[in-house]
Amino acid sequence: MGLSSAFKALSDPVRRKILYMLKERDMTAGEIAEKFDISWPTISHHLNVLKQAGMVIDERKGQNIYYSLNTSVFEEVVAFLMELWGRKETGF
Template sequence: MNDVFKALNDPTRREILKMLRKRDMTAGDIAAKFDMTAPSISHHLEKLKRAGLVTTVKQGQYVLYSINTTIVDDLLQYVLTLKKKI
């Protein structure tokens, strides 16, 4: 869970997740939306992948990134448990 919170702490990574909510994208598609280098985008994508927030599928020479809704659901359940009173 710590990796998830660390990944979500960055505004660029949160924006990438918003984009992936709409559709699966390649790293090139994602990079085109930001004013930063390709290695910087790759770093952000790797953090999201390590946290389990995105999944990848190789399609030919491209890697397609998707949001991992399972981990998002788990995160929401965790946050909701914080709200419950004992």
């Protein structure tokens, strides 16, 4: 299900950090992996979790695979939270 996989994806600090990094700029899998003290296959796994959750997009350019943020799922997630939260006293 959409929300479950999105929240599951967000529940890991490594994946949240990846999303933060991708917010700044698109990056290759290698550039991402270098930022962590974790093996490349593990990062690849995390990227796949994010991809399955619809939070990132991957695109091959030559030898590299570029990852970028896909914000469309965020709408769904934020909408759910806002509904729960009741929009009370937010400036958004």
